[in-house]
Amino acid sequence: MWTAPFGNTGIDWTLGAGLAVLGSLATCILVLVLMREGLPSRWRLGLHVAALLAALLTAIAALFLMQTALMLLMIASAATLAIAGVAHRRRTLA
Numbered sequence: 807m808w809t810a811p812f813g814n815t816g817i818d819w820t821l822g823a824g825l826a827v828l829g830s831l832a833t834c835i836l837v838l839v840l841m842r843e844g845l846p847s848r849w850r851l852g853l854h855v856a857a858l859l860a861a862l863l864t865a866i867a868a869l870f871l872m873q874t875a876l877m878l879l880m881i882a883s884a885a886t887l888a889i890a891g892v893a894h895r896r897r898t899l900a
Contacts, residue, residue: 822871829864830876833857833883850894858887
């Protein structure tokens with residue numbers, strides 16, 4: 807459960823590091839579920855918002871853990887999820 811590239815950073819095996827790892831894992835699992843084709847549309851919005859929230863909260867946790875790479879990756883994930891949600895809504899409404 808290390809979120810730092812090198813040991814002895816002061817955050818190895820801490821609760822914050824564990825939450826950052828769980829948040830990134832939750833984001834990945836939610837995105838994999840969203841990629842399924844047979845997902846009902848009423849579930850898709852809730853899961854999309856949950857994935858977006860998980861990415862944003864993980865980015866905030868990474869900011870406090872001073873893990874810049876993880877923070878930037880989670881911000882990029884959140885931005886991509888936001889763009890994909892808007893693009894999907896426009897395509898289904900058109």
